[in-house]
Amino acid sequence: MKKPFTLLIVDDEKQNRTLLTELLQDDYQVILAKNGLQALEKAQAHVPDLILLDVLMPEMDGLAVIRALKSADTTRHIPVIFVSALDTPEDEERGLDLGAVDYIAKPFHPPIVRARVRNHLQAVHQRRLLERLALIDSLTEVPNRRRFAEVYEREWRRCMRNQRPLSLLVLDVDQFKRYNDTYGHAAGDAALKRVAAAIQSALKRPADFLARYGGEEFVVLLPDTSAASGLQMADTIRLAVEAERVPYAESDCSPWLTISLGGATVVPVDVEVDTRLFEAADQALYEAKSRGRNQAVWSAQGAADH
Ligand SMILES: [Mg+2]
Structure with a gap:
């Protein structure tokens, strides 16, 4: 059966990519990227429902990636969760300021990762439902x-x-x-x-x-x-x-x-x-x-x- 949601996981460390994939692949379609450029390419090509984005990466870090995502029409609306070993309140604030919807600290606590992903995808689902309802006439159920x-x-x-x-x-x-x-x-x-x-x-x-x-x-x-x-x-x-x-x-x-x-x-x-x-x-x-x-x-x- 085709899974209803697609996740893009971005992390420069193979170990983290593997761990997150194992955590989430039973419930979601998982796409991987190992650096910032690849993340942007895959986000454009697949338009995933949610992105888990590592902050610390060489060359293009997570902050640069989210800026690029938020400035493009096709990817602007995709919710991004930052995943980072940096866990000071300042780091978290910076990520949220740039438009991240949430912040997950490394090392991962698997049930928390799963719960947060599930919650944000639930919100995506609700929003789509509302968008669709806003375009349908409630009495006749044809477009308005x-x-x-x-x-x-x-x-x-x-x-x-x-x-x-x-x-x-x-x-x-x-x-x-x-x-x-x-x-x-x-x-x-x-x-x-x-x-x-x-x-x-x-x-x-x-x-x-x-x-x-x-x-x-x-x-x-x-x-x-x-x-x-x-x-x-x-x-x-x-x-x-x-x-x-x-x-x-x-x-x-x-x-x-x-x-x-x-x-x-x-x-x-x-x-x-x-x-x-x-x-x-x-x-x-x-x-x-x-x-x-x-x-x-x-x-x-x-x-x-x-
Ligand atoms: Mg990293």
């Missing part, structure tokens, strides 16, 4: 608006580099306010979850990306997708939601809960996201609503250009 902004920028640039069309869908649940007023907010929440799940299941390509934009509004990014394919996709999504058959007797357009969609397409020419794509999709959504809802409309602007 903040995550959408990141993915939108990334896909925009990718389509620009490859000169490929990027399609954007903006959609919302038809007459959702009336649904909430009729069936209550708990039913409204349950309906939004089903809508999100139905849209998600209609997306087949890994790059297609759904997010909850707010309230009853969702967005779908379709990279590398022409206006014609985008419109097809929009209709697939619309039918998938209606096929959920969420009863809505009071709806003006169907016995079931439905959505309206607006789409637009562009081949990006500038690195900055052009707000006009979103505006065009939003305008198309408005058009879909005014034509009677439960339908998809593609921006004429996008369709004409591509």
Whole structure:
């Protein structure tokens, strides 16, 4: 079984490397470095979850290594525990000032080494969990608006580099306010979850990306997708939601809960996201609503250009 965490152990003495490896290799993936330069190379290449860093090493010592780690984007966030025979409070302070999360004195006391490593990796795990939660909408469990902004920028640039069309869908649940007023907010929440799940299941390509934009509004990014394919996709999504058959007797357009969609397409020419794509999709959504809802409309602007 693959071990969930990778440790980089840096020590110029073979004996220490062997000892620490024996202590930790049953629980973690262990990578070794025997000097400062090698430590930086391996930290860059593997981006370990935690680094045990010897302070006293010839040429490049532990303090120089941590400075270099903290000044590079790929390694800045990696927690570092100093391991040292120097054990005056001043030494410890200097290490902590430079950004070490902890300090272990040599000679090692094995249970302490294991416990400290475990504690710091637990913190790493918690932090990642929080980071992930911050990007997920808690009700529907699809990515939220903040995550959408990141993915939108990334896909925009990718389509620009490859000169490929990027399609954007903006959609919302038809007459959702009336649904909430009729069936209550708990039913409204349950309906939004089903809508999100139905849209998600209609997306087949890994790059297609759904997010909850707010309230009853969702967005779908379709990279590398022409206006014609985008419109097809929009209709697939619309039918998938209606096929959920969420009863809505009071709806003006169907016995079931439905959505309206607006789409637009562009081949990006500038690195900055052009707000006009979103505006065009939003305008198309408005058009879909005014034509009677439960339908998809593609921006004429996008369709004409591509
Ligand atoms: Mg040493």
